[in-house]
Amino acid sequence: GAVVSQHPSWVICKSGTSVKIECRSLDFQATTMFWYRQFPKQSLMLMATSNEGSKATYEQGVEKDKFLINHASLTLSTLTVTSAHPEDSSFYICSARVGTLRQYFGPGTRLTVT
Amino acid sequence: DQQVKQNSPSLSVQEGRISILNCDYTNSMFDYFLWYKKYPAEGPTFLISISSIKDKNEDGRFTVFLNKSAKHLSLHIVPSQPGDSAVYFCAARAPGTSGSRLTFGEGTQLTVNP
Numbered sequence: 001g002a003v004v005s006q007h008p009s010w011v012i013c014k015s016g017t018s019v020k021i022e023c024r025s026l027d028f029q030a031t032t033m034f035w036y037r038q039f040p041k042q043s044l045m046l047m048a049t050s051n052e053g054s055k056a057t058y059e060q061g062v063e064k065d066k067f068l069i070n071h072a073s074l075t076l077s078t079l080t081v082t083s084a085h086p087e088d089s090s091f092y093i094c095s096a097r098v099g100t101l102r103q104y105f106g107p108g109t110r111l112t113v114t
Numbered sequence: 115d116q117q118v119k120q121n122s123p124s125l126s127v128q129e130g131r132i133s134i135l136n137c138d139y140t141n142s143m144f145d146y147f148l149w150y151k152k153y154p155a156e157g158p159t160f161l162i163s164i165s166s167i168k169d170k171n172e173d174g175r176f177t178v179f180l181n182k183s184a185k186h187l188s189l190h191i192v193p194s195q196p197g198d199s200a201v202y203f204c205a206a207r208a209p210g211t212s213g214s215r216l217t218f219g220e221g222t223q224l225t226v227n228p
Contacts, residue, residue, distance in 0.1 A: 004157070034215075041123070043220045044158070044203065093157050101146055101207060103216060105157030 006106035020080045021109045023094030029074035030096035038091045050077045084113040117141045120219035133191040137204035144206040152201045194226045
C-alpha cells in the first residue's frame with residue numbers, strides 16, 4: 001500500500017527558532033500533499049494544500065509566512081514553522097493524495113516549543 | 115462553521131457486540147464520505163468510503179450507511195474487537211475543490227472492552 005513517512009516524529013525547540021518537518025511518499029509519487037494540525041481531542045485542521053512545483057494554497061487564518069511549505073519533488077513536501085512560539089506546539093500531520101479521493105497519512109510530528 | 119460533526123466524543127462497547135459511530139454534515143454538495151481510524155501519536159488510516167450516490171458500502175466487519183435526506187452517515191463495526199479501540203474520524207469531500215480537500219469531524223473515541 002501507499003506509505004507516507006514524516007521526519008522527525010517529535011521535536012522540541014526553543015521559542016524563536018525555526019523547525020522543518022519533512023513528509024515523504026515512499027512508494028508512490030504525489031503531486032498533491034496536505035498539511036494538517038491537530039490539537040488534543042480536536043479534529044484535524046487543514047492548514048494548506050501543497051502542489052508539486054507550485055505555491056501552496058493556505059486555508060483561511062493560516063499564516064503563510066509563518067508556515068512555509070515547499071513541495072520541490074513528487075515525493076517530498078516540507079513544512080517549516082518559522083519563529084516558533086509555544087502556541088505553535090501541536091501535532092502536525094501530512095497526507096499524500098492518491099487518485100482523486102484517497103489520502104494516505106503520515107505518522108505525524110509532535111512539536112513542542114518551550 | 116463545522117460542516118462535519120461527530121457529536122459523540124466517546125463510545126464504549128463490549129467485545130463481540132456492534133459499534134455504531136455517527137456523523138452528521140451540513141454541506142449537501144459533499145460527494146464522498148470517508149472513515150479514518152487513528153491511534154495515538156499516529157496518522158489516520160483509511161477504513162472505508164461511500165459515494166453520495168449510494169446508501170451502503172460494506173467491507174468485512176465495517177459497513178457505512180448514508181442517509182442523504184438526513185445528512186447523516188454511520189459506521190457499523192461488527193463484531194467489535196479490542197483492537198478496534200481508536201479514534202474514528204469521518205471526513206467528507208466537496209466536488210470540484212482543488213486537491214480533493216477533505217473536511218473532518220471531531221472524532222469519536224471507541225473503546226472495545228474484552
